[in-house]
Amino acid sequence: MFIVLAGVLAIIGIVTAGYYFAVRPVALRIAVGPAGSDDLKVVHALSQAFVQAHSQIRLRPIPTEGATASAQMIAEGKADLAIVRGDLSVPKNVQAVATLRKNVAVLWVPPAMKGKKAGAKITKIAQLAGRRIGVIGRTPANVDLLKVILQQYGVDPNKVEVVQFPASEAADAIRNRKADAYLAAGPVNSKITSEAIAASTHDGKAPTFLPIDSAEAIAQNHPMYEASEIPAGAFGGSPDRPEDEVKTISFSHHIVARKDLSDTTVAAFTRQLFAIRQTVMSEFPLAAKIETPDTDKDAFIPVHPGAAAFVDGEEKTFLDRYSDFIWWGLMGLSAMGSIGAWFAGYLKKDERSNNSTLRERLLEMIATARRSDSAEELDQMQAEADNILRDTLQCFEHGAISEGALTSFNIALSQFHQAVADRKALLMITSQNLQRAGAALRVTGT
Structure with a gap:
């Protein structure tokens, strides 16, 4: 009787301990940058929202210098999650959890200024050969993006002078005509892009937007990009900027997790992320752009099984996950009781x-x-x-x-x-x- 009682207490202790470890808050390190970026602000807002909601998952933001550094950090196992840029080299040990936001490439040419002699008008990407192009943002990824676009239109990148401007200096550089054309990459409602385009407007004349008509061909050759469109009036102003819909290419910023991260943990994080998104949207509208990951088998970044379980509605409950252990535990208890009874009888023979x-x-x-x-x-x-x-x-x-x-x-x-x-x-x-x-x-x- 005492042996069976001890076995029952042991099973209860194991189940209780298992339940505690299953529901206790789990802290996940998430690499995101650069400092002061919208991505970092959104992650901080999510982290605070998780704490206020007493969620099972807690976030510990780790600021980095940018998406490249974040990818490197998770590749080295120094982070559990990371915000990575889809058109950069994605570590092989990560899988997608969610799409944080989609970015579009915007190419435009400022209007000619009064009193200044203007060169040949640029209306097509093929006419950028021999020109100076300003790229907004210090990341080399934007320059690589420009090269992909130029090569698609037969323009040798070596015959184009590329000048990069920090986001904080972009408006002044555009007003001072530091380049003939400009490239920006970010969300359609990006404040940086909108301010840069506004700085290109002179005497009521809007800049000329250069459409990327070969967007589908670029996406075919480079799976990290997608064919997309910039809606008319996306950047506001009068007249509308742009006046008509403009074809372009887009890429995404992804929230990725290590492959070896528990499916249960990732599913819980994904569930919390989309449950709390509405709360964060009031403070950071960028959170509205968070989308579920691509669950297709041929997705550019494979989806994590935990995130896929949430998206497909196949997330397992506590009993689903541990019913086998409970069943085998009860079977073990029964066997242990029988063995204990036999052993006790053997000792008393x-x-x-x-x-x-x-x-x-x-x-x-x-x-x-x-x-x-x-x-x-x-x-x-x-x-x-x-x-x-x-x-x-x-x-x-x-x-x-x-x-x-x-x-x-x-x-x-x-x-x-x-x-x-x-x-x-x-x-x-x-x-x-x-x-x-x-x-x-x-x-x-x-």
């Missing part, structure tokens, strides 16, 4: 065998008592029976004999006591008769 010998001795004493001619012998057997009774009761308390065996022993003990009582009564009567006979003989002889 000598005690049980000794008690069986004592019971046989008690049965022999019944026959001996019925033949005994001495009250002293009967008293000795009575004392021996008392000792046998004591040993039998101890065996029963120790579990060495069953209740049925104890009942059989009680029957035998009752028969013994009856035999002793009958024999003593007979001996007493015989003794009295002998005394009377002796007295009668003495009287007759006199």
